Amino acid sequence: MKLLKFVLFFICAFGIFEAHAQSSAELKRRRLELTNELENLRRELQETQSNKKSTLKQLNIIKAQIGLREEKISTVNSEIRLLNSQINENSNTVRTLQQQLDDLKKEYAAMIVFAYHNQSAYNKMMFVFAAKDFNQGYKRLKYLQQFGTYRERQAQSIQGTQQDLHVKINELDRTKHEKSDLLQEQKKEKETLAKEKSSQDQVVVGLSKQEVALRKQQREIRANIAKANRAINSAIAREIAEARRKAEAEARAEAARRAALAAEKAKSENKSAAEIAVAAKPKAITRSSDAQVLSATPEAAKLSNDFLGNRGRLPWPVANGQIIQGFGVYYQDGIKNDNTGIDIRTSSNSPVRAIFEGEVSKVVDVSGTYLVIIRHGEYFTGYVNLKSVSVSAGQKVSTRQTIGVAATDPSTGETSVHFELNQGRTSVNPKTWLASQ
Known part of the structure; x- marks a missing residue:
């Protein structure tokens, strides 16, 4: 029963460890992505700061930095919570292994004492011949043979448990060291966040003169x-x-x-x-x-089903970018606005791509920039703020095909694309349909 409980304990512990390992890997991957995005923003901000006059682009970059920094801190906090849980589990495992090792050593010591008292062949023979009948004598003989084999297995179990204990103690030390590194990174990120918020306040003061x-x-x-x-x-x-x-x-x-x-x-x-x-x-x-x-047509029905089947895996309309305004209601300058899509900040002259195969429904000139609408069965995607387009109405397009180039606002120096997704006449949040960056 002890052995069965021990095996069940390790199976459960291994399953929990695997789940933690997967979550930890995802968090590490996201933390690395956020670090890279923040580095790109830092370089871009340095370019804009060469202009002594505060610009809206500076403010938007700093806002994006703050948002990403807060997400990174939240990710680090989640990693720390996972490590705390893992440390507790490993500590419990170490205690269980130590108790198991102590029990094995006690049992082994008792066997050694017994073997010492019965080490002579005479004592063993007397133990066998003292049996009441032949069957009992045979059983005593088998017992002596099995006793030696069991003692060898106990010695192997002690060695195996000692090795497992050593591995878990090393793993516990590594986890504690990793947690210490994350706490240092968390502290550094919080300090940087405070500086960015201070910079944001300074830029806002500068922009207030250009209100x-x-x-x-x-x-x-x-x-x-x-x-x-x-x-x-x-x-x-x-x-x-x-x-x-x-x-x-x-x-x-x-x-x-x-x-x-x-x-x-x-x-x-x-x-x-x-x-x-x-x-x-x-x-x-x-x-x-x-x-x-x-x-209504088989082709349109298949396209709709394929589009729906790729929800959460659709490519972004630009190769690199960050969302600067999400879907839904938001307030700006005290004015209530309802964003029916998402605004994505991207690099200058960035190609804009179709997120799925379909047919160009319309190309529209919107105050000097272009809007491209693509139909995907019962779904429609809209790509707003393109300085040039490379497709025309009625043209079939494929997934990731370039349809134009993102426009840069000359007054702010910011390049962005407004992206919309509709199911029929209903606007839906595009972020839930796009793949994770």
């Missing part, structure tokens, strides 16, 4: 995004109306064909004129939903 011009820039940005949203909604509405018109036309033609066949059948059966008229009347067409008309 009128900046407010105008923000209004223009919001106006352009609103204009793009209207264009996207209009294009989707037209696509749905056209798909519905085609679907209803096909349904009417099919209803007329069926009615004609029913009338012919009624005539062949010599039914009355009234019965023939009823049979010849096409049935009313049931109005289909937007999703049904957009996925």
Whole structure:
């Protein structure tokens, strides 16, 4: 029973360790990604700081740095919590192994004492011959043979347990050292975060002197995004109306064909004129939903299913970028705004890519920049703020195909892309559909 409990304990401990190892690996990977992103932002901020005049781009970069820094600190905290849990588990394992080792040594010592008292062949023979009958004597003989074998196994168990204990103690030391390093990194990140928040305050003070011009820039940005949203909604509405018109036309033609066949059948059966008229009347067409008309054809239905099947794994519209404004309601300058997509800051002249195969629905000029709308069955993606495009309406595109180049705002020096995802007429959060960076 002791051996069974010991084995079960190690199976559970190994399973928990595997789960921790996986989570720890994911956290380490994300921490490394955040470190790289922060380094890119640091270099970009250095370039903008050569201009003594505070700019909106500086503020946006610092805000992005603060957001990433806070996420990194949160990631480090999660790693520390995992390490604390792992330290506790390893400490419990060490105590269990130590207790197991002590028990094995006590049992082995007792066997050694017994063997010492019965080491002579005479004593062993007397032990066997003192049996009541032949069967008992045979059992005593087998016992003496098995006793020697068991003693060897006990010695091997002691050695194995000592090795396991040594491994766990080393692992415990490594975990404690790793935790110490993370605590130092956490302290350093918090200090850097405080400096970044101080820098943000300084830039805000500098920008307050340019408040009128900046407010105008923000209004223009919001106006352009609103204009793009209207264009996207209009294009989707037209696509749905056209798909519905085609679907209803096909349904009417099919209803007329069926009615004609029913009338012919009624005539062949010599039914009355009234019965023939009823049979010849096409049935009313049931109005289909937007999703049904957009996925009416087998090709569109397959594209919709493939797009849905890749949720959470779709590539980003730019190769490198950070979200500077998420999906949903937010407040800026005391004004409530509703972002129906996400704003992604990227590098200058960054290519913009289709996130999935589909057909270009429309290309629109929005105040000097371009909007590209691509249909993927019942799903639509919108790519806003392109300085140039390399596709046209009606063109088939493939996943990751370049459709244009991101535009840079000359007043702020910031390059960004506004990206939207719609399921029919409904805006959905694109971040939940894109792959993790």
